[in-house]
Amino acid sequence: NAGVMQNPRHLVRRRGQEARLRCSPMKGHSHVYWYRQLPEEGLKFMVYLQKENIIDESGMPKERFSAEFPKEGPSILRIQQVVRGDSAAYFCASSPTGLNSPLHFGNGTRLTVT
Amino acid sequence: KQEVTQIPAALSVPEGENLVLNCSFTDSAIYNLQWFRQDPGKGLTSLLLIQSSQREQTSGRLNASLDKSSGRSTLYIAASQPGDSATYLCAVTTDSWGKLQFGAGTQVVVTP
Numbered sequence: 426n427a428g429v430m431q432n433p434r435h436l437v438r439r440r441g442q443e444a445r446l447r448c449s450p451m452k453g454h455s456h457v458y459w460y461r462q463l464p465e466e467g468l469k470f471m472v473y474l475q476k477e478n479i480i481d482e483s484g485m486p487k488e489r490f491s492a493e494f495p496k497e498g499p500s501i502l503r504i505q506q507v508v509r510g511d512s513a514a515y516f517c518a519s520s521p522t523g524l525n526s527p528l529h530f531g532n533g534t535r536l537t538v539t
Numbered sequence: 540k541q542e543v544t545q546i547p548a549a550l551s552v553p554e555g556e557n558l559v560l561n562c563s564f565t566d567s568a569i570y571n572l573q574w575f576r577q578d579p580g581k582g583l584t585s586l587l588l589i590q591s592s593q594r595e596q597t598s599g600r601l602n603a604s605l606d607k608s609s610g611r612s613t614l615y616i617a618a619s620q621p622g623d624s625a626t627y628l629c630a631v632t633t634d635s636w637g638k639l640q641f642g643a644g645t646q647v648v649v650t651p
Contacts, residue, residue, distance in 0.1 A: 429582070456637065468583075468628070468641040481636050516582055523637040525571055525590060530582035 427451070429519050430499075431531035438507045438538050446502040446534045450519030457500045458528065459485075459492060462514040471515075474500060475523075507538045541566045541633050545642035553650050558616035560645045562629035567607050570632040573639065574603050574614050577626045586627075587614070619649045 430449040438444050450457050459471040470484040474494035485492065489507075494500040504511055514535050518528040542565045552558060562572070571590050575583040587596045589605040589612070596603050600617040616623055626646045630639040 431582075458638070460639075460641075467643040468630075468639075470638050470640070473636050473638055481634075481638060518583075520637060524632065524635055525588075525637070527573065527585035527588050528583075528637070528639065529585065530575075532580075532582040 429454075429517055429529050429531035431515075431517050431534050433534060434532065436534055436536050438536065440508055440538060441506050444504040444507050444511070444536055446504075446515050446517075446536070447499045448502070448517030448519075448531060449499040450517075451521075451529050454519035454521050454529070456520045456523045457494050458518045458520075459500075459502050460516045460518065462516065462533075464513070468516065471502070504536075507536070509538050512536055512538045541569075541631065541640050543629065543631055543640055543642040545627075545629060545645050547645060548643065549646040549648075551648040551650065552619055554619060554621060556619055556649075558614075558619050558623065558647060558649075560614040560616075560627050560629075560647070562612040562614070562642055564610045564612075564631050564640075566633070567610055568633075569607065570635070570637075572603075572605055572612050572629060572631050574601075574612075575628045575630065577628060577644070583628065619647075621649050621651050623647060624649050 472492045473481040514533045516533045518530045520526045574586040587603045602615045626644045628644045630641040
């Protein structure tokens with residue numbers, strides 16, 4: 426059973442470009458979370474999704490950031506018009522039931538904005 | 540507002556010593572607490588999950604305790620090995636969605 430798969434592992438974008446980060450949860454997991462780890466900071470919650478629904482996006486900046494988890498295919502975190510401050514490691518995690526089951530994390534996508 | 544603190548920020552011990560990592564949180568209204576391990580350049584690996592009604596969880600050389608009323612958890616790693624070198628993170632679940640709030644982590648180095 427493959428773990429949580431994130432791609433790409435590393436992504437370099439120039440300021441103003443778009444970044445698309447993909448996450449395939451573990452098989453049978455319908456709950457997906459995105460977290461961001463800024464340099465010298467801890468992990469911060471961004472958004473929680475179930476299939477075709479955004480449940481909680483309270484940690485996601487209101488502008489330029491969006492997330493989706495379609496019925497078919499991976500979850501996508503999209504950052505439009507990236508700025509240097511978006512440089513960070515973005516982690517996706519999945520679980521089968523949400524609350525009270527351990528989260529399984531992917532290895533992250535390291536975004537560098539030049 | 541919930542705040543999660545981990546002390547110390549870094550720890551170095553010789554192989555064979557027991558490790559004691561501390562985590563404190565300011566709001567005792569949590570659903571559970573989890574301990575994770577993060578290796579450089581990698582994702583997080585879940586080590587232990589303690590439900591709010593539990594006092595401790597054990598897995599092999601790892602034991603985690605939870606005192607919800609005082610807002611504390613401790614992770615014990617017995618007979619440390621160089622392979623235990625990593626950053627250890629604790630996180631509390633603060634709502635029914637399973638959203639985690641993380642501490643900044645304790646960076647552990649076990650020297651041979």
